[in-house]
Amino acid sequence: MANQHTLSKDDLRKILDNSFDEIFVVNRSGTVVYVNDACERHYGLKPSEVIGKTVHHLVSEGYYSPVLAPIVFRDKKQVTLEQKTHLGKKLVVTATPVLDERGEVELIVMNSRDITQIEQLRQDLANTNKLVERYKIEVQELRQQQINCSECYTFRSKKMRLCMETGQRVAPVNSTILLLGESGTGKSIFAKNIHKMSQRSDGPFITINCAAIPEQLMESELFGYRPGAFTGADKTGKVGLVELAHGGTLFLDEVGEIPLILQAKLLQLIQEHKYLPIGAKEDKEIDVRIIAATNRDLSQLVEQGTFREDLYYRLDVIEIEIPPLREREEDIIPLLNYFLNKYDSEYNVSHQFGHECLDILLYYTWPGNVREMEHLVERLVVTVPETVLQQKHLPKKFHEMATAPEKITTSFSSTIHFSSSGNSLKEKEEDLIIQLYKKLKSSYKVAETLKISQSKVSRVVRKHLANHPID
Numbered sequence: 386m387a388n389q390h391t392l393s394k395d396d397l398r399k400i401l402d403n404s405f406d407e408i409f410v411v412n413r414s415g416t417v418v419y420v421n422d423a424c425e426r427h428y429g430l431k432p433s434e435v436i437g438k439t440v441h442h443l444v445s446e447g448y449y450s451p452v453l454a455p456i457v458f459r460d461k462k463q464v465t466l467e468q469k470t471h472l473g474k475k476l477v478v479t480a481t482p483v484l485d486e487r488g489e490v491e492l493i494v495m496n497s498r499d500i501t502q503i504e505q506l507r508q509d510l511a512n513t514n515k516l517v518e519r520y521k522i523e524v525q526e527l528r529q530q531q532i533n534c535s536e537c538y539t540f541r542s543k544k545m546r547l548c549m550e551t552g553q554r555v556a557p558v559n560s561t562i563l564l565l566g567e568s569g570t571g572k573s574i575f576a577k578n579i580h581k582m583s584q585r586s587d588g589p590f591i592t593i594n595c596a597a598i599p600e601q602l603m604e605s606e607l608f609g610y611r612p613g614a615f616t617g618a619d620k621t622g623k624v625g626l627v628e629l630a631h632g633g634t635l636f637l638d639e640v641g642e643i644p645l646i647l648q649a650k651l652l653q654l655i656q657e658h659k660y661l662p663i664g665a666k667e668d669k670e671i672d673v674r675i676i677a678a679t680n681r682d683l684s685q686l687v688e689q690g691t692f693r694e695d696l697y698y699r700l701d702v703i704e705i706e707i708p709p710l711r712e713r714e715e716d717i718i719p720l721l722n723y724f725l726n727k728y729d730s731e732y733n734v735s736h737q738f739g740h741e742c743l744d745i746l747l748y749y750t751w752p753g754n755v756r757e758m759e760h761l762v763e764r765l766v767v768t769v770p771e772t773v774l775q776q777k778h779l780p781k782k783f784h785e786m787a788t789a790p791e792k793i794t795t796s797f798s799s800t801i802h803f804s805s806s807g808n809s810l811k812e813k814e815e816d817l818i819i820q821l822y823k824k825l826k827s828s829y830k831v832a833e834t835l836k837i838s839q840s841k842v843s844r845v846v847r848k849h850l851a852n853h854p855i856d
């Protein structure tokens with residue numbers, strides 16, 4: 386190569402030919418006057434096959450498109466565009482005009498960079514992102530299934546999903562959990578699931594129903610006693626339920642019922658992981674995680690003086706409230722089907738819910754929550770010989786819900802009567818929904834007729850017709 390300051394024509398050619406980007410020069414008549422070796426990669430043509438041809442010829446032969454030169458000749462400005470070649474390459478081409486002294490385009494220098502690979506990478510990345518999104522959904526579904534499968538926990542509602550997510554988050558730590566909720570909402574099964582999701586899952590899960598053990602027996606049942614601890618005691622002593630839970634989870638159901646005199650002992654157990662069995666001289670150490678549940682308002686019990694405030698705060702480290710079934714109607718059908726399958730396979734029979742029957746069960750407010758539903762479904766499975774469970778198979782209270790108080794006559798228009806002229810629009814709308822429901826006996830049909838959502842119909846019907854507890 387020539388000295389550092391001057392480059393020969395050959396040097397310049399070498400530099401241009403070794404440029405990764407294509408350099409493509411056309412003169413004022415659109416004829417290619419120079420192209421470097423990159424053109425072989427882009428078009429599969431040697432420079433000698435391209436030089437001397439016009440851009441129009443190359444484009445009409447289909448080597449690449451679109452053509453940039455005419456735009457640059459017209460605008461006399463730099464233009465950047467994407468081009469595709471017949472070899473499937475994607476190029477980003479910047480065409481720069483070189484003007485003569487009269488301001489006319491003398492040459493156009495085009496610089497083309499192959500972005501096929503970048504494009505491919507971009508495409509791959511987009512596909513990967515799509516895959517990641519899909520996997521995220523699959524993982525979420527698997528996690529949900531896992532939750533559902535462990536202890537057969539069934540739910541679809543957002544409210545229950547949030548509860549479960551909190552449960553999952555706190556399962557691995559040892560903090561005490563307080564489960565709140567009406568009777569039958571599923572607090573015990575929820576507690577079992579937390580245990581299953583915790584590192585203690587191989588250990589025992591011991592339930593103590595504080596309301597079921599007579600007060601005078603509770604201390605010995607819970608904490609056990611040493612041999613000969615008191616008159617009438619078993620000579621070998623007794624292991625308490627608390628000790629049985631060692632290495633696992635102790636579930637204190639209906640904790641609000643625990644007698645005041647035992648609350649101090651429970652407090653010590655939670656705070657120090659120690660307790661004194663009856664008749665023992667030394668405390669016993671224990672490794673348990675405590676989950677407590679109540680359907681009572683513990684703060685009110687504290688105010689009334691029947692529950693220790695310090696114990697309340699100790700229990701209430703993480704509070705999870707399980708909503709009643711009437712506040713999560715999306716769970717009703719999945720739970721009904723879950724129990725139907727469960728009892729059908731238990732009793733080796735086969736049933737399905739008829740539409741009207743399902744409709745009625747959807748509007749029902751379930752004062753006894755999931756427990757009430759489970760008992761009802763078991764009863765239906767056992768007592769109904771037909772395959773399709775119908776309205777007539779339901780207990781009496783459900784029939785009342787479905788019966789219209791006024792006689793509904795033939796045509797739709799003749800049967801809709803607003804009950805009072807002074808009603809608000811909302812009341813009138815509800816009135817219409819109710820009357821139509823009494824006629825059509827299906828929320829789906831009402832929703833379809835009035836072009837409103839089925840859940841709205843369901844809400845209104847429940848409000849007006851379904852507040853009868855069942856037997």
Ligand SMILES: Nc1ncnc2c1ncn2[C@@H]1O[C@H](COP(=O)(O)OP(=O)(O)OP(=O)(O)O)[C@@H](O)[C@H]1O
Nearest residue numbers: 537538539567568569570571572573574755756759
């Ligand atoms: N989401 C659910 N999926 C499946 N079964 C459920 C679900 N929720 C509750 N159950 C079932 O409903 C019944 C009542 O639930 P559970 O005993 O857990 O309620 P609870 O809130 O602890 O009641 P209580 O306050 O009266 O002790 C149980 O048989 C339980 O297995």
